[in-house]
Amino acid sequence: MNKKTLKEKVHSVIFEAETSKGHIFDMFLLCMIIGSVAAVMIESVDSVKVKYGTLLLVLEWVFTIVFSIEYIVRLWVVKRPKAYAKSFFGVVDLLSCLPTYIGLFFPGTHSLLVIRILRLLRMFRVMKMVNHIEGGDIIMRALYKSRAKIFVFFMTVVVFSVIAGTVMYLVEGSHNDGYANIPQSIYWAIVTISTVGYGDVSPTSALGKVVATLTMLSTYAIIAVPTGIVAAELSNTNSKDTTTDACKGCGAHGHLEDAKFCRSCGSELD
Numbered sequence: 001m002n003k004k005t006l007k008e009k010v011h012s013v014i015f016e017a018e019t020s021k022g023h024i025f026d027m028f029l030l031c032m033i034i035g036s037v038a039a040v041m042i043e044s045v046d047s048v049k050v051k052y053g054t055l056l057l058v059l060e061w062v063f064t065i066v067f068s069i070e071y072i073v074r075l076w077v078v079k080r081p082k083a084y085a086k087s088f089f090g091v092v093d094l095l096s097c098l099p100t101y102i103g104l105f106f107p108g109t110h111s112l113l114v115i116r117i118l119r120l121l122r123m124f125r126v127m128k129m130v131n132h133i134e135g136g137d138i139i140m141r142a143l144y145k146s147r148a149k150i151f152v153f154f155m156t157v158v159v160f161s162v163i164a165g166t167v168m169y170l171v172e173g174s175h176n177d178g179y180a181n182i183p184q185s186i187y188w189a190i191v192t193i194s195t196v197g198y199g200d201v202s203p204t205s206a207l208g209k210v211v212a213t214l215t216m217l218s219t220y221a222i223i224a225v226p227t228g229i230v231a232a233e234l235s236n237t238n239s240k241d242t243t244t245d246a247c248k249g250c251g252a253h254g255h256l257e258d259a260k261f262c263r264s265c266g267s268e269l270d
């Protein structure tokens with residue numbers, strides 16, 4: 001077996017969800033992502049960290065090593081590594097590994113590992129829902145149209161809440177008991193994003209208030225969209241038939257069925 005043939009086989013496993021091996025790989029990766037995010041959240045709870053700190057540290061490094069190997073292999077199998085590295089998932093894949101290594105020199109940054117939850121967007125490829133990724137903004141504003149779109153909207157809010165809560169934990173956690181751990185900070189984010197605003201937890205520092213302000217303003221950008229624009233965009237999105245095939249050049253998905261070249265890097269599609 002030559003090197004080129006090996007690359008093609010590995011590429012089909014890690015970039016395609018149509019084959020049985022590719023599906024198994026993606027499901028394994030999703031389980032690893034969920035496990036790594038859960039471990040980071042649990043570690044921020046002091047009582048758990050004291051009792052299981054060593055185990056959580058070992059798990060963190062196991063997850064990081066697995067994701068690092070996966071990222072390197074992805075760069076190896078694509079024809080245009082730079083194009084993949086600059087793509088959305090390429091950047092997310094890299095950022096999901098860096099915090100652990102950075103934490104060796106700057107303690108406390110490991111909490112940023114929750115950015116790995118963004119990689120859960122790959123589940124849409126596994127479930128053959130590429131159209132929902134391409135029309136993510138449209139679907140978020142049209143959640144009443146179908147259960148699939150409601151699920152996408154819910155996942156988006158969850159991701160935003162986790163990121164906002166983690167940022168607030170890093171900013172306020174050291175001096176504000178209301179943000180003592182990541183789960184508690186995510187609770188604040190959910191209350192804020194949902195516009196419920198209980199007021200039981202609030203930032204006290206200037207930077208914390210800035211983050212809270214940006215979170216609240218971002219919420220309006222998510223839910224406040226005219227109905228007419230929603231209908232028009234939904235019509236345009238639903239008229240496009242896309243495939244789940246990955247470009248061998250950069251790994252991008254979501255191409256039109258009759259597309260001859262990749263929409264991201266311009267490589268010829270098979």
